[in-house]
Amino acid sequence: MRLSRLPLNTFKEIPAEAEVVSHQLMLRAGLLRRLASGLFTWMPLGLRVLRKVEQVVREEMDRAGAFELLMPAVQPAELWQESGRWEIYGDLLLRMQDRHQRDFCFGPTHEEVITDIARRELKSYKQLPVNYYQIQTKFRDEIRPRFGVMRAREFVMKDAYSFHLDQASLEDTYAAMADAYARIFTRLGLRFRAVDADSGEIGGARSQEFHVLAESGEDAIAYCDADHFAANVELAPAMPPTEPRPDASAPLKAVDTPGVHSIEDVARFLKVKAQQCLKTLVVLGRDDQLLALVLRGDHELNTLKAEQLPEVQKPLTLASPEQVMAAVGCAPGSIGPKDLAIAVIVDHSAAAAADMVCGANTADQHFTGFNWGRDAAEPRVADLRDIVAGDPSPAGGGPVNIARGIEVGHIFQLGDKYSRSLQAAVLDQNGKEVAMTMGCYGIGVSRIVAAAIEQNNDDDGIIWPEPMCPFHVIIVSLNPKKSESVTEATDRLYEDLQAVGLEVLVDDRDARPGVKFADADLLGIPHRVTIGERGLKSDQVEYRERRSGKETTLALDAVTAFFRDRQG
RNA sequence: CGGGGCAUGGCGCAGUCUGGUAGCGCAUCUGCUUUGGGAGCAGAGGGUCGGCGGUUCGAAUCCGUCUGCCCCGACCA
Numbered sequence A: 001m002r003l004s005r006l007p008l009n010t011f012k013e014i015p016a017e018a019e020v021v022s023h024q025l026m027l028r029a030g031l032l033r034r035l036a037s038g039l040f041t042w043m044p045l046g047l048r049v050l051r052k053v054e055q056v057v058r059e060e061m062d063r064a065g066a067f068e069l070l071m072p073a074v075q076p077a078e079l080w081q082e083s084g085r086w087e088i089y090g091d092l093l094l095r096m097q098d099r100h101q102r103d104f105c106f107g108p109t110h111e112e113v114i115t116d117i118a119r120r121e122l123k124s125y126k127q128l129p130v131n132y133y134q135i136q137t138k139f140r141d142e143i144r145p146r147f148g149v150m151r152a153r154e155f156v157m158k159d160a161y162s163f164h165l166d167q168a169s170l171e172d173t174y175a176a177m178a179d180a181y182a183r184i185f186t187r188l189g190l191r192f193r194a195v196d197a198d199s200g201e202i203g204g205a206r207s208q209e210f211h212v213l214a215e216s217g218e219d220a221i222a223y224c225d226a227d228h229f230a231a232n233v234e235l236a237p238a239m240p241p242t243e244p245r246p247d248a249s250a251p252l253k254a255v256d257t258p259g260v261h262s263i264e265d266v267a268r269f270l271k272v273k274a275q276q277c278l279k280t281l282v283v284l285g286r287d288d289q290l291l292a293l294v295l296r297g298d299h300e301l302n303t304l305k306a307e308q309l310p311e312v313q314k315p316l317t318l319a320s321p322e323q324v325m326a327a328v329g330c331a332p333g334s335i336g337p338k339d340l341a342i343a344v345i346v347d348h349s350a351a352a353a354a355d356m357v358c359g360a361n362t363a364d365q366h367f368t369g370f371n372w373g374r375d376a377a378e379p380r381v382a383d384l385r386d387i388v389a390g391d392p393s394p395a396g397g398g399p400v401n402i403a404r405g406i407e408v409g410h411i412f413q414l415g416d417k418y419s420r421s422l423q424a425a426v427l428d429q430n431g432k433e434v435a436m437t438m439g440c441y442g443i444g445v446s447r448i449v450a451a452a453i454e455q456n457n458d459d460d461g462i463i464w465p466e467p468m469c470p471f472h473v474i475i476v477s478l479n480p481k482k483s484e485s486v487t488e489a490t491d492r493l494y495e496d497l498q499a500v501g502l503e504v505l506v507d508d509r510d511a512r513p514g515v516k517f518a519d520a521d522l523l524g525i526p527h528r529v530t531i532g533e534r535g536l537k538s539d540q541v542e543y544r545e546r547r548s549g550k551e552t553t554l555a556l557d558a559v560t561a562f563f564r565d566r567q568g
Numbered sequence B: 001c002g003g004g005g006c007a008u009g010g011c012g013c014a015g016u017c018u019g020g021u022a023g024c025g026c027a028u029c030u031g032c033u034u035u036g037g038g039a040g041c042a043g044a045g046g047g048u049c050g051g052c053g054g055u056u057c058g059a060a061u062c063c064g065u066c067u068g069c070c071c072c073g074a075c076c077a
Helices: A021-028 A044-063 A077-083 A111-121 A167-187 A263-270 A303-308 A321-328 A417-421 A445-455 A484-499 A513-523 A556-567
Strands: A032-036 A039-042 A074-076 A094-097 A103-106 A130-139 A154-164 A192-196 A207-213 A219-224 A229-232 A253-256 A278-284 A290-296 A343-347 A356-359 A365-370 A380-382 A401-415 A425-427 A433-435 A437-444 A473-477 A504-507 A527-531 A540-545 A551-555
Touching (some): A021 A032, A021 A445, A039 A044, A044 A130, A044 A154, A044 A167, A044 A445, A074 A077, A077 A103, A077 A111, A077 A417, A111 A130, A111 A154, A111 A417, A111 A437, A154 A445, A167 A192, A167 A207, A167 A401, A167 A437, A192 A219, A192 A401, A207 A219, A263 A356, A278 A321, A278 A356, A290 A321, A401 A445, A417 A437, A437 A445, A473 A484, A473 A513, A484 A504, A504 A513, A527 A556, A540 A556, A551 A556
Parallel strands (some): A192 A229, A290 A343, A343 A380, A473 A504, A473 A527
Antiparallel strands (some): A032 A039, A074 A103, A130 A154, A154 A437, A192 A207, A219 A401, A253 A365, A278 A290, A356 A365, A401 A437, A425 A433
């Protein structure tokens, strides 16, 4: 492709609307343009990247034995009513009517449609298992689209759905998909991690997320390299301390703490560490009874874990200050477990600590030297907190680390949720009708592009992993208008490199060298060959690798061989 | 949906408080010079100042209202 023909607009300045680096760079490099909130046009160079990702995904899905099909983006309401999700899905579902006032939606996902296909096409256990997939545009009317294509409303997703006679068969395909996903992200040249995950709204037994590791990631992942443990922090169990609780050594003492409420304030005021404090959170329980959850001051409440408790109302809701005042007689900032009028559940770590600081259930007072068993009954304990770096791995391999990641894939064992509601059944060996068991497997194709940039960029721009670069090589032609020899050498190299299978972008624009170098860096093309009159005098050109910035001089005649050897 | 912010040529912004004939940088076009890391000079084009209403002799500026967008929280590929 010749840049002199491609209307490419790059920006020096960062567009005000872009918060994260991938969004900024995609706009600056002219890969992406915004149409409306959460809606984007993939410009020619951006689309090339998207297509490459699609192709890797497609090849690995095919290799794993899945069959590609393409379902409609627009879906009739009847199917969604049948599954019960027409009501449940809420405003995330973009609804519309046709000219006959019949209800439709723009598909945010395709369980209903694929299950409809399955119940029509699959009649016998002999046809199972089968795994269908598509690469297609979804629409989810997100409350707050952001980060460009990372969380767009319209986005490209690979979604696969497998159908099975039994759980064992599902587990085989699930494992094959986990394997295929690992191959996909490896092939794309991304640093990633597969983690145990919450199955969320979709429901079902097992689920794993695939995260591209990046500082800017929205999710926190706990992992331990020694034992291969990896889980979303949402889900990672925090192990109870193995050390027994130290004996009480300090007397219980009430101290005045005027205007001191948050753990941070309390710790500073009393000159103790946050981990010497108890944090008491009051939440709504079942039957609207209030319930106190107690954590160590340096720990965070884990919503999912709290919601697992039978006493806790789901979704987890913090009690209002008024409710707290009415139930225990003081404001939320002064609550502690001693003589508390409501039920108390304590995190393992908080229960294993002695001589703690906690609220005194009286305005502007805290206790120091609080001890379980002495100052309050031995509490009911549970795992209530987020795992933190340094906690022991649940798999026993040593301390965990915390990394940040961008979720780009998610695989689920669905079970029979949809096959039951939509009555997708086959006849088994005994001629008996059984609901099929399902799995579903998603990859955010367009999100991968943004995630790759988040993981691979520097001050000068994007650094594409080679498997997803829009072009392998950019030839920067210096002052082609002025120099016949430069133009000739450029054209010849352009042909030669393409002939050995490379995708080549030629910067033959009538622009100054600095502009071309800056754009080449911004675009993130992995390899750059600079042809200028100066070097040509001795038949030499310059090669520069984008990622390392390393430059070498090559003989013009040797460039093609250089790349051919590199390709191996 | 709750909280905060913004809306002025394609992009980034000033001007708004204190009403008085819309400006800067980048980009674009022309010419000359320049040409190995985002050139210089000279000139040019391009804006109903988000929409609607109001106040005023006069509104980008004040008031009201609507819309769009961005950021922070609960969901997700």
